[in-house]
Amino acid sequence: MRDRGTLLELIDRNAEEYPGVLATVDGDRRLTWAQYRERARAIALALLDLGVRHGELVGLHLVNRAEHVLADAGALLAGATTSSYYYTLAPDQLAYVAGDSAAVVAVVDAEKLDQWLEIRDELPALRHLVVLDLPADQQPPAGVSRFEELVEKAAAQLADRVGEVVEAGASTTRDDTLTIVYTSGTTGPPKGTVVTHGGARWVMDDVRRQLEESSWESPVGKVALSYLPLAHMAERMFSHYLAIGQVITVHYVRDPKLLPEALPVARPHVFLGVPRIWEKIYGTIAERAAAEPKAARRALGQLAIRVAVSVGRATFGGPAPSLVDRLLHPLLHRLVYRRIAAVIGLDRVEYAVSGAAPLSAEVLAFWSGIGIDIYEAYGMTETTCVLTTNPADAPRPGTVGKALPGVELRIAPDGEILARGPNMTPGYLNNPAATAELIDRDGWLHTGDIGELDADGYLRLTGRKKELIINAAGKNISPANIEQALSGASALLGPVCVYGDGKPYLVALLTLDPLGWREWCAARGIAAETPAEAVADERVRAEVDRAVTEGNAGLSRVEQVKRWTLLDRLWDVPTGELTPTLKLKRPVVNERYRDEIERLYA
Structure with missing residues (x-):
């Protein structure tokens, strides 16, 4: 098998050298690497039948599930490229990235179908919508196809037409675009980063070299977990590309909030x-x-x-x-x-x-x-x-x-x-x-x-x-280190935003940890059904005051937070303060909470 420096050779290698090793675990459904390639080839044939051609883009708007990476691999086998879109995008944001990437086909979860129907007229390049898990009693709207039907039809023809798939992928080279990954938009509109097959393979080969030089045993068949958004490059590299490269079995977590429950079930070897x-x-x-x-x-x-x-x-x-x-x-x-x-x-x-x-x-x-x-x-x-x-x-x-x-x-x-x-x-x-x-x-x-x-x-x-704070004395201060020191001082605290541009001292907006505040309160007999009720409790505020004091103790004087306020609402991706990778959208927070910030300087 000639290695052209793409991911396609690795998919073939896994199917031929490790056919019985598990590739994906998604709930009760499991696929070996032989089945993985077979399914991806069927998806590739279905995409070819939809008219997808070399270099065109297939958009993916799916949770972390086996079909997400299978559709991605299928598009590559068809000679196309892909872009995974963050699941939490608002309609206008989705229209922007889908339009910018010129998706000709979009493969989407059923719960996102209405969103795509709403923006379809804004996407002149989009020729087909393909939906997963549409209820059997629900008729697909005009121009929408069921993923399962398309793939099963292609699978039935694959034995006679597999040559079409092989030929479609044969012209792909290491210089071709592997995927378009959109930045999470912390400081402005997201930008579509071009990632090539060659760039990804270079990183993958270096990781393999490091593993071989270490004492770690062969990763073949070891378990990884996919829970961060596959639209993010780190998760895509770790649980998709490197999983292919290192023949790793991936368990999929469809909702990242279920990570605590998923970890003891998967018991990953790599995390x-x-x-x-x-x-x-x-x-x-x-x-x-x-x-x-x-x-x-x-x-x-x-x-x-x-x-x-x-x-x-x-x-x-x-x-x-x-x-x-x-x-x-x-x-x-x-x-x-x-x-x-x-x-x-x-x-x-x-x-x-x-x-x-x-x-x-x-x-x-x-x-x-x-x-x-x-x-x-x-x-x-x-x-x-x-x-x-x-x-x-x-x-x-x-x-x-x-x-x-x-x-x-x-x-x-x-x-x-x-x-x-x-x-x-x-x-x-x-x-x-x-x-x-x-x-x-x-x-x-x-x-x-x-x-x-x-x-x-x-x-x-x-x-x-672009996030450095320049205080009134002209001192450059990095807010990220300060925010980490404060948030890490207590299991009660969640995202923190530090402010101080042109000001004589720093202030902070503090929030409760969205996953841990209920448990923290319950362990102390604090009856709080909402964040607002928790914030009103003196014991909660005392713990936050302690955490700020502890966090400040490890900072230089100019970095220490002099005043703070504990907000009675949580920050999250849907509410707009955090990116899908949980980074702070500082401009959004500074604008949205301008009054709270100004009161800290009053």
Whole structure:
């Protein structure tokens, strides 16, 4: 089999060399790699019959489910490309990305069909709507086809027509567009990032090299979990492309809020968590230990956490643990840590990853102390997800590791991180001005992030260039680090927004953690049915005051928050304050809560 440097060869390899290995688990439905390719080929044939041609785009508006990646693979096998759209997009946002990407076919979940019918007239390139799970007694509207019927019809003809699928994909090269990934729009309209087959394969090959150089056993048949939006490059790379490349079995979680229930069922060997996920799980563990009603169990839990952090810090070059901690650690591993890992579903984790921002030293140390080493990485959509990784044999907490071999990094005079390498995007779709701003004449990609490189080549992130606060004294301050310090100080707190442009001191808007506030209140006998009722309770406000004090203690004087307010509503993706990847939409928050901010300076 000639390898043209695309994903198509890897799909064929998996079907032929690992036909019986499980590829996908979606509820009770399971597909092996042989069945995966067969199903993807049937989807490819169905798309060809709909008139999809080489280079055209198939839009995907689906939850994380097996059909999402199968439709993606089917489009690639048909010689087309894809774009997955964030599931929570409003109609006008969806019309924008679907129009910008010129989708000729859209494959959508039934609950999103009305949204597509509403915007269809705004999409001149769109020729077909294909819907999944439309009720049997519901007649598809004109111009809408049932996914299941199209694919079953194609599957019945596939044996005689498989050559058409093979021929359609044969002209795909490593320079062809693999997918269009839209930025999450934290600072303006989303931009369609072009990701090539070659760029993705380069990153995948480097990950394979790192695994081979480490002591990790073959990943074939190991389990991963897909729960973050597949429209996001990190999830797409981790649980779709790398799953194909490393022959990994993927369990799909259709609603990310069900992650706590899904983890103990899947018990993944590899797990990707953004920093907030790792921090919140740790916070929940610490919170439950502190709230344990039995004194002996409460003391044991708190002791176990303290010892784990102590031993974990030493692993990363911190002070050596005391003799007592060294003696207690193996005992606590048998009695407590293995049980913690089993309860949350991480007892089989062999390769844990965090990215987008550095984890706090305490959180990183805790996970290491209980036996789960987290590999921190950094990248962005425009760099095909990865620029740096922490070496398995020499991790450095507080950094996001070293550049991948073949990637050049340098720091511009204003502190911005610049990068060059074979994994860089060729640019933004339909946006030459933004592309010229992204990539300069010398080929350096401007990340928009501020950072520092140490003498050994480890990169430390210090903020986003466009988000830096310039206070009244002219001091540049990164709000992200401050927000992380405050939110991470209590399991009760959720997203935080720090403000201070042109002001003499910083203030903060605080919110309750959307997943944990009810449990926190219930453990203390606080009867609160709504966030507003919780915020009104003096014990809640006292805990928030404590968390702000603790967070401030680890910050320099100029970074400390002087005044704050606790909002009586939650921030979420549908309400507009967060992107689908849970990043803060700072301009939205600053505008929406302008009155609250001004009152903090009154």
